[in-house]
Amino acid sequence: MKILFSNFGIYKKGGWGRTYMLAKGISDLGYDVTILTSVHSLKFWRWQREQIDKLTVIKIPYCCGQAFIAKGFGFFTLAIRILYSIAHRFDIVHADAGHRPISGIPCRVNRFIWKSKYYTEWWDHFGKEGQYRTKSKLFKLFLGKYELWSEVNDKKSADGVIVLSEYMKRRALNIGIDESKILLLHGGANVEFIKYIDNSNEVRDKYNIPKDHLIFGFIGMTRGDLDDILPFIDAFNCLKGQFKLSWL
Secondary structure: OEEEEEEEEEOOOOOHHHHHHHHHHHHHOOOEEEEEEEEEOOOOOOOEEEEEOOEEEEEEEEOOOHHHHHOOOOHHHHHHHHHHHHHOOOOEEEEOOOOOHHHHHHHHHHHHHHOOEEEEEEOOOOOOOOHHHHOOHHHHHHHHHHHHHHHHHHHHHOOEEEEOOHHHHHHHHHOOOOHHHEEEOOOOOOOOOOOOOOOHHHHHHHOOOOOOOEEEOOOOOOOOHHHHOHHHHHHHHHHOOOOOEEEO
């Protein structure tokens, strides 16, 4: 079985890590897996092919507009991705941010041409009550309507939707997606390189973490992630006077 993962951003930046580890895990099961991503290159007329572990990584070039490429936009990069998608047959196509053009559109084109199955991930609430509130006025002016429309339309048009939380699963159900098409797949961890330690007291001693505290851990990709967890921060501040809590 041939599977395509379409990464919305730039090679080894942003959301690359989750998509790479998920694709790698599937390739380790014996499937033929390819990842489409973007990389800065002055040779913008051709893509680059690299074999990493058992994965085939196709790096689509861009020579300018990194801020747009990193968010999943970019006309020239999208055009090359579509050409690649038309020229290669896959059984399954997977977009890690299908509502952004350079992630989702090549997958939907491949489905149209080759009758592949299209699966899209829904990481966060990108709509008006979610991340859209923090977008710049410029983003809302030029891309706002597309963002609001594509977030929902992409999920409704997919053969399956992968969500990261119970909240996003409820949101998918609320827009009419059948539960049989929804898979809840949490973020997970890089278990190949992050080693389990049986005695957590060793770590608490090393980093001066009180042994009688309940520990909350958070890992984010950008400073903007803090805005997304403000409700948790407020709750933590309210409760830390009543309970022994630490947040890392």
